[in-house]
Amino acid sequence: MTARQEARPAADGPPHRDDGEKALLLAEAARTIEAPGLVLALSDRNRRTYWLDGGGRPDDAPRYELGSASKPFTGLLLAALVAAGRVRYEDRAAELLAPGHPVHPSVRAITLRHLITHTSGLPGLPADFYPQALPRWSTAPYSRYPADRVVRAFLRARPRHRPGTRWHYSNFAVSVLGHTLAAATGTPWETLLQREVLGPLGLHGTRLRPGPPPGDAVGHRRDGTPLPALDTGGFPAAGAVRAAPPDLLTFLEAHLPEASAPTPALAAAFTDVRRPLLRRGPGHAHTHTLTWFRHPSPRGPVCFHAGATLGQQMFLGFRPDTGTAVAAMCARRVHRTDPFVATVHALLTERL
Known part of the structure; x- marks a missing residue:
């Protein structure tokens, strides 16, 4: 090939x-x-x-399901809305979602910044998510957990840790952020993302709902059995984006410091999402930006995010110092023994 x-x-x-x-x-x-369906896409300056x-x-x-690699889109949306003065990072989510609703003191303290940086104290998914999801775990675990249920679960939550004190990856938190931004602006999340991010960046082929093949890639089990398209239910901000390789490179290229942003709000937003905010990992050697994992490499920091759905896998990454970006995707979810993530991460950090 x-x-x-x-x-x-x-x-x-x-x-x-x-x-x-x-x-x-x-x-x-x-x-x-x-x-199957492997695509490796590189942009070098x-x-x-x-x-x-x-x-x-x-x-x-085709368009591929980004899964958790959708979160940089949601983080960029938040940063753009902050830059435009429509919300603040320190706004409290519960007050925007349900003003006056009684909540646990720790829930009351959760800000928009806590939600996007996985420091809210919320678990990965709501406690009552699993019983309803288990019968459909391999085909549609999110489909019967709608947006209003995500919001109710948040308002009655009891965070495991005081907000801002520990990092714990949470699809629940980022999904709550999406619903909070919709409530704060009076605009559905899909419309908001399209208007503030996808449209201005020219990502006209990127979608937030599944479509039929061949426009959308078909995911597969390890044995090759095809899987239905992902239905994210009430969790779209955490994993609903679908995009083809050229759009993903356009998205990544826009993050590079030398790129020209289409709006002042996005220009400020790209600066915000590149900036390291907190330390995490073994020995706190790795940092995290508003929405990207940020690791050191011989040629400067690497920002990246991986994602997986039931039958597809994604990796997005860029190096701000060298003008290099990589998007990789395939139509089968990889497992711990598969080299997909390790290979692409090494390609970006060590080979290019």
């Missing part, structure tokens, strides 16, 4: 590698990953290179 190059206006400075070297690196990485399973043109590639 050969990689495809796509010339775009180049940023200032020489390219890191020539096109042939980049194509070879993508092909070598692809050989280590055994998954706005010059794009793709490796696609089965060949074809990047513009003809």
Whole structure:
């Protein structure tokens, strides 16, 4: 299989590698990953290179489910709304969602910043999510847990830790953030994201609801059995985005410091989401921005986020110091023994 190059206006400075070297690196990485529908997409100072399973043109590639890699979109939306003066990071979610509703003191203290940075003290999912999800765990676990139930679960929650004191990854928290932004602006989350982020960035092929193949990729179990499209129920802000490789590179390229943002609010938002906010990981060696994991590398910090749905896998990452971005996706959820995430992370941090 050969990689495809796509010339775009180049940023200032020489390219890191020539096109042939980049194509070879993508092909070598692809050989280590055994998954259907694999796509590796690289932007190096706005010059794009793709490796696609089965060949074809990047513009003809389907949309993939981003899963948790949707969260950078929600974080960018929050930052843009803050920059526009429509909300503040320190606004309390419960007061925006249900003014005057009695809540636990720790819930009352949870801010929008706590929700997006996974420091709210909320669990990964509501306690009552699992009994209703287990009968549909491998096909549609979120589908019967709607938005109003997510909000009710938040208002009656008892956080495990005082907000702002510990990091704990939470789909629940980011979903609450989406509903809170909708309540604060009087605009549905999907409309808000489209108006403030997707539209201005020109991500016209990106969707927030599933569509039929071939426009949308079909996910698979490990044995190759196809799976239905993901229904996120009341958790869209945590995992509902669907996008094709070119749109994902456009999204990542917009995060690079030399990029020109289409609006003043987005210009301020990109600065905010690149800035490290807290330390986490072994020895607190890794930092976290408003919405990206941020790890050191030999050529400067790497910002990234992975995602998985029932039958698809995603990795998004960029290096602000070198103008490099990588999007990788496949149509099968990988497991701990699979090299997908490790291979793509190493490609971005060590090879490019």
